[in-house]
Amino acid sequence: MAVILPQAVPVIDASTLIDWYVRAQRDLPWRRPGVSAWQILVSEFMLQQTPVARVEPIWLAWIARWPTPSATADAGAADVLRAWGKLGYPRRAKRLHECATVIATEHGDVVPDDVDTLLSLPGIGTYTARAVACFAYGKRVPVVDTNVRRVVARAVHGLPDAGSPSTRDLADVEALLPDDETAPQFSVALMELGATVCTARSPRCGVCPLEHCGWRARGFPAGTAPAKRVQKYAGTDRQVRGRLLDVLRGKDSPVTRAELDVAWTVDTAQRDRALDSLLVDGLVEQTADGRFALCGEAD
DNA sequence: CATGCGTGGTA
DNA sequence: TTACCAAGCAT
Numbered sequence: 001m002a003v004i005l006p007q008a009v010p011v012i013d014a015s016t017l018i019d020w021y022v023r024a025q026r027d028l029p030w031r032r033p034g035v036s037a038w039q040i041l042v043s044e045f046m047l048q049q050t051p052v053a054r055v056e057p058i059w060l061a062w063i064a065r066w067p068t069p070s071a072t073a074d075a076g077a078a079d080v081l082r083a084w085g086k087l088g089y090p091r092r093a094k095r096l097h098e099c100a101t102v103i104a105t106e107h108g109d110v111v112p113d114d115v116d117t118l119l120s121l122p123g124i125g126t127y128t129a130r131a132v133a134c135f136a137y138g139k140r141v142p143v144v145d146t147n148v149r150r151v152v153a154r155a156v157h158g159l160p161d162a163g164s165p166s167t168r169d170l171a172d173v174e175a176l177l178p179d180d181e182t183a184p185q186f187s188v189a190l191m192e193l194g195a196t197v198c199t200a201r202s203p204r205c206g207v208c209p210l211e212h213c214g215w216r217a218r219g220f221p222a223g224t225a226p227a228k229r230v231q232k233y234a235g236t237d238r239q240v241r242g243r244l245l246d247v248l249r250g251k252d253s254p255v256t257r258a259e260l261d262v263a264w265t266v267d268t269a270q271r272d273r274a275l276d277s278l279l280v281d282g283l284v285e286q287t288a289d290g291r292f293a294l295c296g297e298a299d
Numbered sequence: 300c301a302t303g304c305g306t307g308g309t310a
Numbered sequence: 311t312t313a314c315c316a317a318g319c320a321t
Binding site: 043044045046047048049050051052053054055089091092123124125126127128131143145146147148165191194195201231 | 317
């Protein structure tokens with residue numbers, strides 16, 4: 001029995017949430033004053049599917065070394081992949097490098113401030129485009145990540161967890177967004193609430209600042225959703241790719257096929273497939289004499 | 300729209 | 311220990 005009511009009053013009160021955020025926010029380096037739009041963009045790339053604690057040290061070193069898009073673009077792709085280290089999903093590093101190049105060459109070294117232009121850049125999708133427009137430029141646009149979707153699912157819809165991402169998510173958050181210049185702080189607060197209180201595993205409802213929560217009002221019904229299959233890692237092509245790339249990150253000159261082969265001996269067909277996919281992705285390249293290196297090693 | 304893509308911390 | 315999870319994107 002879905003209850004359809006016009007939402008004259010947002011379920012989540014903006015000033016209540018913002019007051020909580022001012023008090024409870026984590027001191028994250030990319031939120032500090034003086035951080036540029038590019039540096040915020042870099043943090044968003046790194047935070048795509050990677051926990052804050054692992055991003056922090058890499059981000060600090062990264063922006064000290066390459067503070068602007070052009071500085072990043074001028075770096076070699078191989079060094080960028082090395083600096084990315086073991087953050088995971090190294091295609092993000094390649095796309096960040098490409099993104100820096102486009103911004104440096106086509107946008108005068110200035111990060112675009114509108115969602116549509118941001119969306120056209122490599123590695124930037126619906127979340128990151130909005131996060132940059134909002135957090136770097138103060139634009140009043142809904143910012144919807146997995147944390148926000150979970151908080152909205154619970155507080156607004158009374159569900160235990162978010163469903164599949166849909167275009168509906170944007171409208172939900174748009175309806176909650178304050179009309180004034182506090183919108184960006186509302187968005188970062190909503191994300192922070194999902195990241196630190198309204199968490200996926202064991203939400204800390206005892207310290208939640210929200211006055212109304214649909215999920216709580218309904219007595220915290222359990223999820224009936226047949227949870228999405230959890231991703232395997234051990235023994236997958238992803239693990240093999242990681243091993244191969246780890247070998248190459250540790251070398252500053254091309255390595256022989258034999259040196260790569262020892263990184264994965266369990267299944268040689270799988271190893272060959274992984275190496276081929278790295279070549280296809282442009283993360284690894286083959287030299288004229290048949291050896292292998294991180295892409296752009298010679299540049 | 301489902302799937303592939305890294306890595307390491309925590310329960 | 312296994313299983314789950316962490317500010318998504320591209321195809």
